[in-house]
Amino acid sequence: MELYRLSISEAREMLDKRKITAKELLDSIYQRIEAVEERVKAFITLSKEKAYEMSDASQKQIDSGRSFPLAGIPLAIKDNMCTKGIRTTCSSKILANFIPPYESTATSRLINNGYALLGKTNLDEFAMGSSTENSGFFTTRNPWDIERIPGGSSGGSAAAVAADECIAALGSDTGGSIRQPAALCGVVGLKPTYGRVSRYGLVAFASSLDQIGPITKNVKDSAILLNVISGKDPFDSTSAPAAVPDFTKVLGNEIKGLKIGIPKEYFIKGMDREIEESVKTAIKKLESLGAIPVEISLPHTGYAVAAYYVLATSEASSNLARYDGVKYGFRASALGGGKDLMEMYMNTRAQGFGAEVKRRIMLGTYALSSGYYDAYYKKAQQARTLIKADFEKAFNSVDMIVTPTSPTAAFKSGEKTDDPLQMYLSDIFTISVNLAGIPAISIPCGFTSNNLPIGLQIIGRHFDEETILKAAYAYEQSTNWHKRKPNL
Amino acid sequence: MKYEAVIGLEVHAQMLTDSKIFCGCSTRFGSEPNTQTCPVCIGMPGVLPVLNKKAIEFAAKTGLATDCKISSYSRFARKNYFYPDLPKGYQISQYELPICEHGFIEIVVDSEIKRIGITRIHMEEDAGKNIHESASGGAGNHSFVDLNRAGVPLMEIVSEPDIRSPKEAAEYMKKLRAILRYLGVCDGNMEQGSLRCDANVSIRPVGQKEYGTRAEVKNINSFKFVEKALEYEIKRQIKVLEEGGKIIQETRLWDSNKGITESMRGKEEAHDYRYFPEPDLVPITVEQKWIDEIKASLPELPDAKSKRFASEYGLPEDDADLLTSEKALAEWFEEAVKAGGHPKAAANWMMGELMRLLNEENKFIEECRLKPKQLVGMLKLMDKGTISGKIAKVVFEEMYKTGKDAESIVKEKGLVQISDEGAIEKAVDEVIAKNPKEVERFKAGDEKLLGFFVGQIMKFTKGKANPRIVNEMVKKRLT
Numbered sequence: 001m002e003l004y005r006l007s008i009s010e011a012r013e014m015l016d017k018r019k020i021t022a023k024e025l026l027d028s029i030y031q032r033i034e035a036v037e038e039r040v041k042a043f044i045t046l047s048k049e050k051a052y053e054m055s056d057a058s059q060k061q062i063d064s065g066r067s068f069p070l071a072g073i074p075l076a077i078k079d080n081m082c083t084k085g086i087r088t089t090c091s092s093k094i095l096a097n098f099i100p101p102y103e104s105t106a107t108s109r110l111i112n113n114g115y116a117l118l119g120k121t122n123l124d125e126f127a128m129g130s131s132t133e134n135s136g137f138f139t140t141r142n143p144w145d146i147e148r149i150p151g152g153s154s155g156g157s158a159a160a161v162a163a164d165e166c167i168a169a170l171g172s173d174t175g176g177s178i179r180q181p182a183a184l185c186g187v188v189g190l191k192p193t194y195g196r197v198s199r200y201g202l203v204a205f206a207s208s209l210d211q212i213g214p215i216t217k218n219v220k221d222s223a224i225l226l227n228v229i230s231g232k233d234p235f236d237s238t239s240a241p242a243a244v245p246d247f248t249k250v251l252g253n254e255i256k257g258l259k260i261g262i263p264k265e266y267f268i269k270g271m272d273r274e275i276e277e278s279v280k281t282a283i284k285k286l287e288s289l290g291a292i293p294v295e296i297s298l299p300h301t302g303y304a305v306a307a308y309y310v311l312a313t314s315e316a317s318s319n320l321a322r323y324d325g326v327k328y329g330f331r332a333s334a335l336g337g338g339k340d341l342m343e344m345y346m347n348t349r350a351q352g353f354g355a356e357v358k359r360r361i362m363l364g365t366y367a368l369s370s371g372y373y374d375a376y377y378k379k380a381q382q383a384r385t386l387i388k389a390d391f392e393k394a395f396n397s398v399d400m401i402v403t404p405t406s407p408t409a410a411f412k413s414g415e416k417t418d419d420p421l422q423m424y425l426s427d428i429f430t431i432s433v434n435l436a437g438i439p440a441i442s443i444p445c446g447f448t449s450n451n452l453p454i455g456l457q458i459i460g461r462h463f464d465e466e467t468i469l470k471a472a473y474a475y476e477q478s479t480n481w482h483k484r485k486p487n488l
Numbered sequence: 489m490k491y492e493a494v495i496g497l498e499v500h501a502q503m504l505t506d507s508k509i510f511c512g513c514s515t516r517f518g519s520e521p522n523t524q525t526c527p528v529c530i531g532m533p534g535v536l537p538v539l540n541k542k543a544i545e546f547a548a549k550t551g552l553a554t555d556c557k558i559s560s561y562s563r564f565a566r567k568n569y570f571y572p573d574l575p576k577g578y579q580i581s582q583y584e585l586p587i588c589e590h591g592f593i594e595i596v597v598d599s600e601i602k603r604i605g606i607t608r609i610h611m612e613e614d615a616g617k618n619i620h621e622s623a624s625g626g627a628g629n630h631s632f633v634d635l636n637r638a639g640v641p642l643m644e645i646v647s648e649p650d651i652r653s654p655k656e657a658a659e660y661m662k663k664l665r666a667i668l669r670y671l672g673v674c675d676g677n678m679e680q681g682s683l684r685c686d687a688n689v690s691i692r693p694v695g696q697k698e699y700g701t702r703a704e705v706k707n708i709n710s711f712k713f714v715e716k717a718l719e720y721e722i723k724r725q726i727k728v729l730e731e732g733g734k735i736i737q738e739t740r741l742w743d744s745n746k747g748i749t750e751s752m753r754g755k756e757e758a759h760d761y762r763y764f765p766e767p768d769l770v771p772i773t774v775e776q777k778w779i780d781e782i783k784a785s786l787p788e789l790p791d792a793k794s795k796r797f798a799s800e801y802g803l804p805e806d807d808a809d810l811l812t813s814e815k816a817l818a819e820w821f822e823e824a825v826k827a828g829g830h831p832k833a834a835a836n837w838m839m840g841e842l843m844r845l846l847n848e849e850n851k852f853i854e855e856c857r858l859k860p861k862q863l864v865g866m867l868k869l870m871d872k873g874t875i876s877g878k879i880a881k882v883v884f885e886e887m888y889k890t891g892k893d894a895e896s897i898v899k900e901k902g903l904v905q906i907s908d909e910g911a912i913e914k915a916v917d918e919v920i921a922k923n924p925k926e927v928e929r930f931k932a933g934d935e936k937l938l939g940f941f942v943g944q945i946m947k948f949t950k951g952k953a954n955p956r957i958v959n960e961m962v963k964k965r966l967t
Contacts, residue, residue, distance in 0.1 A: 102527050204533075204768075208767040237538055237539065318762070320577075326575075327531065
C-alpha cells in the first residue's frame, strides 16, 4: 500500500486502529521523497532525524491510548516559519545559515498535537513572488508538468502535497501565496481570516497581510489543520480572541439556500477561456447542490493590485531592515565587507538579497519617503478601506463569493521572470482578500487541455471559515478533481 | 540689538518598569552585555512585540501629572533608520497619535509663576549601546553592540517653545524631574542616562514674533550642563547674527570638556525616518474609567505639597519648595514633624547640616543612616538645655555618621552641657586670671571684649558650658 498517498484523516484512522505505525508512514514518505524530489525540488531542508524522533514520541502516545489530532502525521512546513533548532532560510542567502532558537506559534501548536516535521519547503525569497523562481536557492517544479512552475510563494509546500511528498503542509499567504500555488498544483489551500492564526515566528513579509494556513490533499484536512493552528496567541497582539469552532463539524452539512456572489469584475474579457469555463461549470455544480448564484459588484477591485504593491512593499522595506549583517545571518566577508559600517551594510544587503526582494525594498522605501507618503502609502490605505467596504457590502446580500483563484494555469519556468508586472498579475484574484483580511479557500475545479489543474476560490466573511469549508467540502464530495494525481 | 532666546526641550525618560516595553526581559542597569536579551529585543526574524501595560500606565500618570489630555485612541509607529544598536532597523515609537497631549508644567522664575506648555508625551523603545574599542582606549578597531538597553521603555516629553532663558530651562528640568520621581516612573538620573535632554534653541530680536532658525543641541548629559550648554548656544547664535551670518538648522553636540556645542554635520542628520503605523501592534484604546482610576491613584505632587507645607507648617515658601523638591526629602521632613519636631527647626537642620553632609558624600536622603526620629531626639536635648546649639552640630554629624541616637552620643562623648554654676565659675576665674590686660580694657569700657571672654571660657570647657550662664556670670564678675 502506498501510505504516502494518505490524507490526514485516513492516516489518523489507520494509526489509531494500529493498522500502521507512525514509523511505517514516515518511512513511506521519505521513500517517496527519495523517488520524486529530484524532479520536484520542493524541499530546502529535510529534517529526517527530527521527524523520526517526533514520530517515535507520538507512537508512544498512540500506544498508550492517548492520541492527538496529528499524532504521527508527517507534515512539511514552508521555510519562512521558525522551527527551533532547524535551519529557517526564507529561501534567502541572507538567512542561509540561520537556526532559530525559538519555535513559531503555529508549528508549536502542531508539535503539541503530535506532528512530525518532514522538512522545510521552498518559496520565493521572503515569500515575494508567484512561482518560486525568486527562491535564493532553486526553483520548485510543478508535479503536473515539471517544465512549469508550481506557483508561489508557497510553491514548495503545494508541490510537496501534490507530489505526495507529505501528508499535508503549512504555507503562508500575503497576496495569494497559499491559494495560487494550491490552484496551480491541484490541491486545497486555505487562507484563514487575518488574526485567526498567530504570526509569531512567521518571518514577516507584510505584517498587516501575512497569514499562515494549510495546504492539503482535501478540504477535510484543511479543516483539521485549521482546528489545530487557530486561536489567540499572547505573543501576537494582532491575533484575534475570536472563538475557534471545530471546523470539521460543518463538513457534510447542506449548502441549500446559501447565496453565492459572482463578482462581475472577476470575469473579464480576455481571461483564459478554459479557466472561465471550469469556474462557471463549478458554479453550476454549486447551484445544483442548492446554492443560489447572485451577480454582485466589487467596484474597487481595479485598485487592489496597485494598493497591495504599495502597502506590502512599504511594510516589507521596514520588516527586512533587520537583515543588516550585524547580529545573525549573512555578513559580507571581511575583505568584501567594506571599509566602514555603511559599506558593510550595503555589501551585505547587496550580496544577501535577490533581485525581486531588492526591487520591493526600493519600491516600499520610495512609497514611505517624506513627500511621497501621502500620494502612495496613505492613498493605498484609503483604497484598502474601500476594498474592505466592497466586501462588507457584498456580504450583506451573499454568504460567500466565488471566483477563479488564478487567471492562468501553471506557466512555464522563465516565462514571466523578465516581466515583474505580468508576474504581479498572477495574484489579481487573490490580493483583494488579503487587503480585506477575510478568509478564502482554493479547491481543484478542473483541468486544462494540457492536463494542468484549475482552482476555484471561495471567499467568506470575517471569521466565517465554516461557510467556505462547508461549501468547498460539498463541491469536492460531488466531484472527482481532487482524486486525480500527477504522473511523476 | 537685543535678542531673546526661544527654547523647547525634548526629554527622554526611561520608565522604571521591571521588564522591557515589548518583551519580558529585565530592564536592570549595569549587567553584563547582552545578558538581558531575547529573540524579540534582538530583532530576530518572525518575532513580534507585545506591549507592556505598565508602560501605558506610567505614560498616562505622567500625562495626568502635567495636565495633559490622555488620548482614548493612540497608536505606535515605526521610525526607520539603520544603526547597529537598533536591532530591527526601526524604532517602535509613537508619531501621529501619541498617548498624551496639551499639558503644562509650572515653574517659578524670579518669584513669578510661569507656565511651560507640554506639546506631547509619547512612548517608545530605547536602543542598545555601541561600544568602540578605539574610543575606550583599546588597541583594536572593533565595535561591539550591547542590547541590554534595547527595548527599555522610554517616554519622550516634548515641551512647547515657551522657555525663554537657560535658567527657565533648568527650572523646567528640575520640576519635571521632581514630578517623574514623585510618580516613581523614572529615577531621573541624567548621568546614567535614564533622563536625557535635547534642546531646540533659536534666538530672535526682542519684540519679533517669528521664530528664528533653530539648532538642536544634543548630548546634555548632566543636570549641571543644562544651563551651561544653552548659555553657550545662545551666545554663539547671537555672535553669528551680529557678524552678519545666518543660523543653520542643524544638530549640535554639547561637549562638556570644551564647554561648547559643535555641529554634527554630515550624513547622520539627513534622515528620512519613513514613519508609518506599526502593523504588529493594535492601536491602544483606554477607557475613561481607567484614566479616572489612575488619576485617583496619583500621589500629592511637588506644587501641591509645597503649598501645603507653607500653610500647614508655617514654612517660608523657599523652604517649602526646597523640602518638596524630592519626595523622599518631604517624607523625611513630615516624619520628623510627626515625631514631635518643631517644623521650622527641623527644616533648618535639614536644609543646613543634613543637605551639606549628603552633598559632601553625593548621597540621596534614602541612603541616609540618620532617621527623622533621631533629629527630633536631638532637638529635644537642645530644648532641655542638655546640649548647646554648638554641641548639637557635633552631635548631629556624629548621628549622621554612626546612625546612633543623640542621647547615647552625648553620654559617650561626655558632651552634656555644663549648667552647674560652680563648675562654670571655676572656668570664669581661670580665664579672668589669665587675661588681666583684657580685664582692664573691659572695665575701661571696651564692652566688645565680652565676646572674647565668653569664647575663652567656652574653649576652656570644650564648648560644654551653658552659654547663657557664662554670659551672665562674666557680666556680673566684671562689672
